Amino acid sequence: MQKVFKLSLFALVVLLFTKPAFAQETSDTTIRSIDADLINLFNQKTPKKYKIASVKVTGNRFFDENLLISIANLNIGDEVTIPGGDNFSKAITKLWSQNYFSDVEIYITRVEGKEIDIEVSVTERPRLSNFYFKGIPKGQSDEIRGKTGLVPNRVVTENMKITATEVIKKFFAEKGYRDTKVKIAERKDTTFENTLALDFFIDKGPKVKINNINLGNVSIDEAKLKKQFKGSKERSRFTLYPVMDSGRIVIPKHYTFEEYMKEKGYLTFSKTKRVMDPYVRIKFSSAKFDEKKYTEDKESILEYYNTLGYRDAVIDNDTVYSVGNGNLNIDLKMNEGRKYYFGNISWRGNTKYSDSILTTILGIRKGDIYNLDVLNKKLGKSSSPDGADISGLYQDDGYLFFRTEPIETAVYNDTIDFEIRIIEGPQATIKNVRIAGNDRTKEYVIRREIRTIPGEKFSRQLLIRSVRELAQLNYFNQEKITPNPVPNQEDGTVDINYSVEEKSSDQLELSAGWGGLIGLTGTLGVSFNNFSAKNLFKKSAWDPLPMGDGQKLSLRVQSNGRAFRSYNFSFTEPWLGGKKRNALTVSIFNTKFGQTFDPLTGRYDPNIANDRYISTTGATASIAKQLKWPDDYFSLSMGLNYTRYKLSNYAIDPTNLPGFENGIVNNLNFRIALQRSSIDQPMFPKTGSNFMASLQITPPYSLINSSINPAGNPYKWIEYHKWRFNGEWFVPLGKPHGEDRNKQFVMRFAAKFGFVGKFNENLQVSPFERFQVGDAGLTNQFALLGFDIVAHRGYPVYDNSNPRVNPDQQRASQYFTIFNKYTMEMRYPLSLNPSSTIFGLAFFEAANGWYSFKDYNPFQLRRSVGVGMRFFLPMFGLLGFDYGIGLDRFNGTNQLRDAARFTFMLGFEPE
Numbered sequence: 001m002q003k004v005f006k007l008s009l010f011a012l013v014v015l016l017f018t019k020p021a022f023a024q025e026t027s028d029t030t031i032r033s034i035d036a037d038l039i040n041l042f043n044q045k046t047p048k049k050y051k052i053a054s055v056k057v058t059g060n061r062f063f064d065e066n067l068l069i070s071i072a073n074l075n076i077g078d079e080v081t082i083p084g085g086d087n088f089s090k091a092i093t094k095l096w097s098q099n100y101f102s103d104v105e106i107y108i109t110r111v112e113g114k115e116i117d118i119e120v121s122v123t124e125r126p127r128l129s130n131f132y133f134k135g136i137p138k139g140q141s142d143e144i145r146g147k148t149g150l151v152p153n154r155v156v157t158e159n160m161k162i163t164a165t166e167v168i169k170k171f172f173a174e175k176g177y178r179d180t181k182v183k184i185a186e187r188k189d190t191t192f193e194n195t196l197a198l199d200f201f202i203d204k205g206p207k208v209k210i211n212n213i214n215l216g217n218v219s220i221d222e223a224k225l226k227k228q229f230k231g232s233k234e235r236s237r238f239t240l241y242p243v244m245d246s247g248r249i250v251i252p253k254h255y256t257f258e259e260y261m262k263e264k265g266y267l268t269f270s271k272t273k274r275v276m277d278p279y280v281r282i283k284f285s286s287a288k289f290d291e292k293k294y295t296e297d298k299e300s301i302l303e304y305y306n307t308l309g310y311r312d313a314v315i316d317n318d319t320v321y322s323v324g325n326g327n328l329n330i331d332l333k334m335n336e337g338r339k340y341y342f343g344n345i346s347w348r349g350n351t352k353y354s355d356s357i358l359t360t361i362l363g364i365r366k367g368d369i370y371n372l373d374v375l376n377k378k379l380g381k382s383s384s385p386d387g388a389d390i391s392g393l394y395q396d397d398g399y400l401f402f403r404t405e406p407i408e409t410a411v412y413n414d415t416i417d418f419e420i421r422i423i424e425g426p427q428a429t430i431k432n433v434r435i436a437g438n439d440r441t442k443e444y445v446i447r448r449e450i451r452t453i454p455g456e457k458f459s460r461q462l463l464i465r466s467v468r469e470l471a472q473l474n475y476f477n478q479e480k481i482t483p484n485p486v487p488n489q490e491d492g493t494v495d496i497n498y499s500v501e502e503k504s505s506d507q508l509e510l511s512a513g514w515g516g517l518i519g520l521t522g523t524l525g526v527s528f529n530n531f532s533a534k535n536l537f538k539k540s541a542w543d544p545l546p547m548g549d550g551q552k553l554s555l556r557v558q559s560n561g562r563a564f565r566s567y568n569f570s571f572t573e574p575w576l577g578g579k580k581r582n583a584l585t586v587s588i589f590n591t592k593f594g595q596t597f598d599p600l601t602g603r604y605d606p607n608i609a610n611d612r613y614i615s616t617t618g619a620t621a622s623i624a625k626q627l628k629w630p631d632d633y634f635s636l637s638m639g640l641n642y643t644r645y646k647l648s649n650y651a652i653d654p655t656n657l658p659g660f661e662n663g664i665v666n667n668l669n670f671r672i673a674l675q676r677s678s679i680d681q682p683m684f685p686k687t688g689s690n691f692m693a694s695l696q697i698t699p700p701y702s703l704i705n706s707s708i709n710p711a712g713n714p715y716k717w718i719e720y721h722k723w724r725f726n727g728e729w730f731v732p733l734g735k736p737h738g739e740d741r742n743k744q745f746v747m748r749f750a751a752k753f754g755f756v757g758k759f760n761e762n763l764q765v766s767p768f769e770r771f772q773v774g775d776a777g778l779t780n781q782f783a784l785l786g787f788d789i790v791a792h793r794g795y796p797v798y799d800n801s802n803p804r805v806n807p808d809q810q811r812a813s814q815y816f817t818i819f820n821k822y823t824m825e826m827r828y829p830l831s832l833n834p835s836s837t838i839f840g841l842a843f844f845e846a847a848n849g850w851y852s853f854k855d856y857n858p859f860q861l862r863r864s865v866g867v868g869m870r871f872f873l874p875m876f877g878l879l880g881f882d883y884g885i886g887l888d889r890f891n892g893t894n895q896l897r898d899a900a901r902f903t904f905m906l907g908f909e910p911e
Contacts, residue, residue: 049079053115059122061194063100071095074106074118082116091120099157100125125155129189131164131198144171156186156196164200172204176288178328179205206326208289210234213330220308220336228301231293232330289320289328298332305336309369312337340370343415349422352394358420361393370416379404379420391460394424398457400487400494401425428458431493436871436879437476437500437836446470450498458485458494466498476500482836486869499836499871526555533573563609566591576623583624585639590617595650614650618643622671633678643667643786645768663713667768667786671696673724683837683872684829685730686746696722696769700759720766724788725753728823743829750823754788757817770815773849774798776882776903790819792847794864794884794901801850803862803888808898816849820858837872845884863887866900880905 055074057065069075072091080087088106095104103123110117131150133141148164165182172180181203189195213234215222226234298315305313317333342364347355362378380391381404394402403423410417433454435446449470451462463483470481480501487494533553552572559565570587594609622639626632645665672695679688698719701708709716728750758765769786774797796807799815824844831838846861866884882903889899 047081047083047085048114049081050111050114050116052076052078052080052118053110053112054117055120056118057120057122059124061124062127063122063124068095068120068122071098072120074120080116095120095122099159100155124194125157126188126194126196127153127192128156128160129153129192129195129197131200133168133200133202135202136204140171144168147171150198156198161198168200168202172202174290174292176207176209176290177204178208178289179326181205208322208326208328210289211323211327211329213332215332215334218334218336220305225301225304228304229297230300231290232297294320294330301332303373305334307371307373309339309341309371310336311340311370311372338414340414340416342366342368342370343410343412343417345418345420346409347420347422349424352397352399352424358390358393361388361390362420375406375418379406390420395458395460396462398427398429398459399424400428400458400485401489426492428487428492428494430454430456430458430496431488432495434495434497434879434881435500436497437480446498446500452483452496463496470498470500480836482831484830484838497838497869497871499838501836533571563594563596564592580626582626583637585620585622585624587620588618591615612649614648615646616643617646618667634674634676637671637673637675639671641667641669641671645785663716665713665715665768666717667698668717669696669698669720669769679730684746684827684832684839685748686732686744687730689729690727692724692726694724696720696724702760702763714763715767718766718768719759719763720769721757721759722769723753723755723757725751727751733826743832746827746829748823748825748827750821750825752790752819752821754790754819755817765817767815770817771819771849772797773816773819773821773847776905785815787815790821790847790849791903791905792821792862792864793843793845793866793868793882793903794886794899795862795889796901798849798862801848801855801857801860803848803860806862806886806889817851818853818856819847819849820861821845821847822861838870840867840869842867843882843884878905 052074053076055069055076057068060068071094073094074087074091078087092104092106095101101122102125103121105121107119107121108116109119128150130152131148133144136144144167148167150160150164154160161184165184168182169180183201183203185199185201187197187199189197210232211234213226213229213232215225218225298318302313302315305311314335314337315332316335317331319331320328321331322328343366345359345362345364345366347358350358364375364378378389380389380395390404391402401423402425405421405423407419407421408416409419430452431454433447433450433452435443435450438446450466452459452466463485467481467483470476480499482499484497484499485494486497552570554568554570556566556568558567567590568587569589570585572583572585576582576584592613592615594613596609618641620639620641622637624635624637627634627636643666645667647662647665649661673692674694675690675692677688677690679685679690698717698721701717701719728748731747731749733745733747754771756765756770767785770788771790772787773790774792774795776791776793798806801816822845825841826843827839827841829837829839842865844863844865846863848861850856864884864886866882868880868882868884871879882905883900884903885900887899
């Protein structure tokens, strides 16, 4: 029978009178069974070493036994000294320091020779079941809940409660309640074992208001100084204007609201009651005290002193103290220092303009009051709306890289001399002028108003003038017209990107033309991004269209004469039923692509397009549902699609569709996709990941009935199964920097794979629904066959898996059944404004396609590197430019220009 003997710290002290502790807290545990060997173990006078034969943990419910043993550092085979060793006391200390247990004890349960068995007994702290805020409105309670860091099912610790209390006090301090008191009551929750509910009893106390701001003896007008306190205002005051009383002028008197109302005889009154007194001027202010804003205000008052020449002004002492009734006073002791003036100002490094011209433009004379802010504005270091400064003078003549550095050369008495050092740099020539955000307005309408022309010298004045002219059109939000010069110092050029925002969230696409041979060409498209279908038949809701329900309705008609036409309609309800995030999308489309090149005559002939064409007609219905398991980042979408292809004397590819130029092809498929997205924001993600696995499948017609596809039309009902996997990760690098603390380098990793398979080994893989790899991902005629367009920057579209075979132009037929693509991008945001998100990137990309798994080699890839820019505006969508270099396009004779490609993308990020 196993020998069992459990000893607590109290028992050990009584028996051994020794130092080592075996439990964190003493207790009166009785010895349930006494064994001679165990008594002898602790009665021995000479310390002896014993080897731990076994270790077990009891009392643990949420923590893994092996983890606790590892923390305690008590392992089988370890030697311990009894009595006198500290192994057990150290183990208890380590476990106790985790703050997860209310009691830790170690027992010796068996001793046999030189071996002992150890039992670590822990009592876990209770866990949080829920928490409640008492004494405050529900709105404030909801607002605080997400800030406290309290999470149900976590161990309740003192640190948890202290942290939550500090958050609550800080929350109300920012609202003016500096004396907020918080008491916490713990309640056992009988719903779950060993759990607690926490009640936070919050007494906000009176809202603390600033009664007076005392500035002491200052040489500057006190009222002007107090105006610099933007976030810290004194209590509202009433000023009685001077009036004549028996020939005497009555001195103005200042009142608080309460004082004035009581003097007028109102013993009880509402603070919202208006004072109807013709001789009273009311100055209202919140008077709320905010520590952060108070610190900012102290900086503001020093900046104001600097603008008046007091560059050495400091605040010697500031005191914030209570004066009762929730009021406080602020006492500031200013040390104004000496008032300074500008002395001699000299110039160095200027070759374009003389000293006299620069001095005239600067407009600062010897003896003027010293004002560093004025000096920086005159030099152009800070914004100047009219451009009447030194920087504007140079930049109007193309010197975009111009810089100035004002250096103090001498300070004597109250005078400061300056030397302005100038770095003129080269003149910059405008290279590209790009326009983004004009969803409805034609680009040529914008360009004719722009005065910065490619090929001419850069001019800041013309840039400012262009913004003014665009604002006069009244098409755009004037506050959002943003010119963004992107200089390239290496070649002395500058690209100017104009970002505009339409005043409506809707989108309109309209263009038209006429060609003698082509006929009518053009596009008409409208997209209502905040549409309301339920108000469609309510006349009162048309203003000018029913809007406001977050639905999306898109209509598009496109024509390129007889060669091409397309009709598309789609509708999305993001909240089907109005209760859950179930997005229903319905779309209908019809496209016709006609051959206009006559191979017999070798000439362009639009008349043959009516006889030689391929057309597609189809409809799609899909629904996407947000999941709660494994977590709510997952979503599941399912869709049914039918596409009908009609070929009329149209030869797609004799190797793919041998002898098949006429007939009807049907594609009925079901698509299911599982996606998990945990990115922090859609426009410029900094953290998180995206994963998507999808399957698109048709019925296996050849296995069901071999006569479904007759010999004359082996593709009457195409069959296939298409698998896709996409994964991307976003990892922030370093710390945020720049004026906008949200700006940060972000690394993006992406991996994509696709495979199209067949059900019947006796048939070839479907010639439809394959993968086109290469180029910018823009749609071409092969998209009519259901091809997935997989972009590859730096390469044209290719149809060979050999990386050494790279055409300079797009081939006539490209289609793979397997593809791999890997991307690595370093991104940096230039603007994170929701109205214009702009970022630049440098990328490395590798991709390839194969016709069968026999040839598949995931390491045989075409590689490319390059740089790009992305612009996203709500009214326009995504606009992207990339310059990619195909590394595998180099050979013995190729130069860089032969291996590089400039690509453009619009409206979507390519695959």
